[in-house]
Amino acid sequence: MNKLFPLLIAFFLIVSAVVIGLWFTGGLPGLGQNKGQSSSTLVGVPQIGGPFSLVNHKGERVTDEDYRGKLLLIFFGFVNCPDVCPTEMQTISVAMNELGEQASEVVPLFITVDPKRDTPEAMADFVAAFHPSLVGLTGSEEEIDDVKKKYRVYGEKQEGGDPDYYLVDHTSFTYLMGRDGELITVFSFGVPAEEMAAKIREQL
Template sequence: MRRMAKDRTILILGCLAAVLLLATGGLWLSRGEADAFAPCRKGLEAGGLDGLGSPFTLTDQNGARVTDRQVLAGPALLYFGYTYCPDVCPMDSARNAEAVAILDQRGMRLTPVFITVDPKRDTPEVLRDFTGAMHERMIGLTGSPAEIDAVAKAWRNYYRLNDQEDPENYLVDHMTNSYLVMPGAGTVGVFDRELSAPELAERAACFIDAASIAGI
């Protein structure tokens, strides 16, 4: 009888250990699935980018009203700037366009998106000239000041118009991050302007590959 009780205790303990092992493994797997992009993230990205972005409706470079579902239907690289910017915005946009071209050669499609922070001057026509000079697939977006303010805040992208003294010829202070947005996953990467086009392409490729592997 004592031996049977001992065997039963061993059996129960073994079952409990198996359940604990399965639960721990399931938790580990769920974390792995939730963080499919972990190998691609660096710096602040490692802490996650939850909360960046929101639905929007803006006007594209052709004058059409478009939504985030249309613009961000595939992997996209968002940049906030303005076409009257004397140096930084053209350089950053050209870098982004070059990175997209590099990925095109690798069979990876990434759409560059330019969202103006200067809607008063950046009309659809002005945006069309700017984006057309950068990349054939680049999308330019503008809107009312309230719409631009809302979308910039959604991506925590600060900007400030310095038009108090001269309402026609002025500069705009703004952040220069580029945001990688993946359908079904939201904003997964934030890249600063110090990255070269090949480096940016390599970083973006990691995220695109990870999304494909995870079925996102």
């Protein structure tokens, strides 16, 4: 089973990438992206998103209901990530600046995939380096596993390294969620901030 698990994870990631690719190119029917319509249901495709209860970087317990009425930009990563996470946080920060006054209608969330190390204090230090509206979210391992499952996120500690200084392999998508908590679209890593801002502006 241990040998099969990485293969199953790889298969799932490939299938997810194909589905998202078809989605962006219009190869999957039934997805509405009109302004004012946050999302539509894709029949037969696993849905992304759902309720969560986590702790923000200020040490406060928050749920998905606390963000109703706002658009959400959600990225899963970890504080000690050397490249992907800070790069995407910078992209999100630039996109938020591009939105100007409209940025008040959007909340960017950075959800850890490494709750063992990413305490509220560690998250606070991390998010302080980026946009002031960025919210870091952590929780127990069970709570993080639950939200990862709901967002179809892969996150796995690399084995064989230092027990305290290790890397975590993880999904690098940014999810744009509607005011009702439903998925609008998914940004691949490397999407320009201007393109991200333009897509968000369509929903404002």
